[in-house]
Amino acid sequence: MEILWLSEEDVMASLSMEEAIEAVEEAFREHGMGTAQMPPKSYLIYKRYNGDLRTMPAYLEGMDATGVKVVNVHPDNPGSGLPTVMALLILNSPKTGAPIAVMGGTFLTNMRTGAAGAVAAKYLAKKSSKTVGLVGAGAQGRTQLLGLADIFDVETVKVADVSLDRCRALEEESRTFLDASYEISTDIREVCDADILVTTTPSRKPLVKEGWIKEGTHINAIGADAAGKEELDPAILKRAKVVVDDLVQASHSGEVNVPLAEGGITLEDIYATIGEVVAGKVPGRKDDDEVTVFDSTGLAIQDMATASRVYRTAVEKGLGIRLPFL
Ligand SMILES: NC(=O)c1ccc[n+]([C@@H]2O[C@H](COP(=O)([O-])OP(=O)(O)OC[C@H]3O[C@@H](n4cnc5c(N)ncnc54)[C@H](O)[C@@H]3O)[C@@H](O)[C@H]2O)c1
Known part of the structure; x- marks a missing residue:
């Protein structure tokens, strides 16, 4: 054999x-x-x-x-x-x-994580989404953009990272598959004005503030995949329709894990799993004003x-x- x-x-x-x-x-x-x-x-x-x-x-x-x-x-x-x-x-x-x-x-x-973000955005983001904001310009940042570019007509990409060199490297590589207007910055706030915002850092404290998120934004929260990690202000999770990849896994290692443990949100603040949305058991986005969050921990x-x-x-x-x- x-x-x-x-x-x-x-x-x-x-x-x-x-x-x-x-x-x-x-x-x-x-x-x-x-x-x-x-x-x-x-x-x-x-x-x-x-x-x-x-x-x-x-x-x-x-x-x-x-x-x-x-x-x-x-x-x-x-x-x-x-x-x-x-x-x-x-x-x-x-x-x-x-x-x-x-x-x-x-x-x-990297590819299946980018694909998860793309599938989530297909069901949860506005169909007309044209602007993507990336917080984190590492490996996941690249494949998240590759996935989104497969589903949406992306015209503008805004990239923020602690390192401007990493932003530049992401822009250079992304130009090989996506002809768009690129804006790079070390200021996260500047990239939050987007139709789809993607967070891909290993942060253990919230980086994105609630007041920076406009109505209708869809957020793919990718970076938090272990206990103690978080990238979003818990007030965003309170305001948004929150869809997780898996309830058990997200509860102890996803974007929702710290706010759940600290009481900032409860399980009732979680709307559904992405599987339930894809299988048609519950509807995805309801209108163009809703803020939606996909909490991805990465599933086997x-x-x-x-x-x-x-x-x-x-x-x-x-x-x-x-x-x-x-
Ligand atoms: N959800 C999933 O399925 C999944 C899958 C793989 C990896 N991840 C997680 O995604 C995260 C990123 O993984 P990666 O492979 O892209 O790592 P990476 O090291 O290639 O990229 C991370 C980037 O984030 C930047 N960064 C770190 N702190 C920052 C901050 N405070 N503000 C702005 N930028 C900051 C770094 O400079 C770096 O460019 C990790 O936490 C990893 O565990 C999640």
């Missing part, structure tokens, strides 16, 4: 943003319909290294995709030339349990749906190396 090894390069050659969006939308739909199994992520915390390691298993019955991802988050890594997030993914056969592929999951994680079902797609394409293209196993 053999296992297919797919390097990051092989995965890159097997996955477009359009395909990632299709896979993630289907994964959310299954989550909403109750045909997905996904125990909560388990975390190991490396306090002395400012990092953590997570395992993320899932099974999608409809797509018949299952496996587990192992992924770290070390915000100091870029200083030593490594990405903040690196991941490895094992895809198994649901029928026999046998591992069928092992693949790099770093590019896939996004990974397995996307990895299953990658595997099929890689096999069709003859990519990867077959390794002896049993």
Whole structure:
């Protein structure tokens, strides 16, 4: 018996943003319909290294995709030339349990996260959205924009980061896939005047103030994916229609985790999961004035749906190396 090894390069050659969006939308739909199994992520915390390691298993019955991802988050890594997030993914056969592929999951994680933001905005942002504000110009900032550019006619991109150099680098790379007007700044307030605002920093204190958010804005809150992390003023969550990716996961590691623990909001302030919206169980945006927030923690079902797609394409293209196993 053999296992297919797919390097990051092989995965890159097997996955477009359009395909990632299709896979993630289907994964959310299954989550909403109750045909997905996904125990909560388990975390190991490396306090002395400012990092953590997570395992993320899932099974999608409809797509018949299952496996587990192992992924770290070390915000100091870029200083030593490594990405903040690196991941490895094992895809198994649901029928026999046998591992069928092992693949790099770093590019896939970035793509499925960008795809989640795109799917959420498709259901929650104004259809006419043209201006995107990005808070954080790192890896997630890029793929969030790539995903949104697939769904909306983005004309203006406003980027804020503590580092103007990172803003410039994001602009340069984004120009390769999105011809838009770019405005860069170190002042977060300047990018909040947007139809869709995306936050992708590892912040542990609110960065975006309620008074900076105009009516009708949709916010993709991506950065908070572990206990103690938050990017938004809790008053925004009070005012907005809040949609989470998964209630259990978001409650202890998403944007809502700190305000829930501190009593700034209650579970009643959370409207629905994105799966329930995608599956049509509850409506998404109700009018052009509503403020909406998608709280993304990143779900293992996004990974397995996307990895299953990658595997099929890689096999069709003859990519990867077959390794002896049993
Ligand atoms: N929701 C999900 O599914 C998901 C998936 C992957 C990563 N994440 C999270 O997203 C966050 C970003 O990940 P990344 O890979 O893009 O990291 P990254 O290090 O590549 O980028 C983060 C960027 O945020 C900037 N930044 C940090 N603090 C800031 C502040 N106070 N104001 C403005 N800018 C600031 C940094 O300068 C950097 O450019 C992390 O917290 C990570 O855990 C979430």
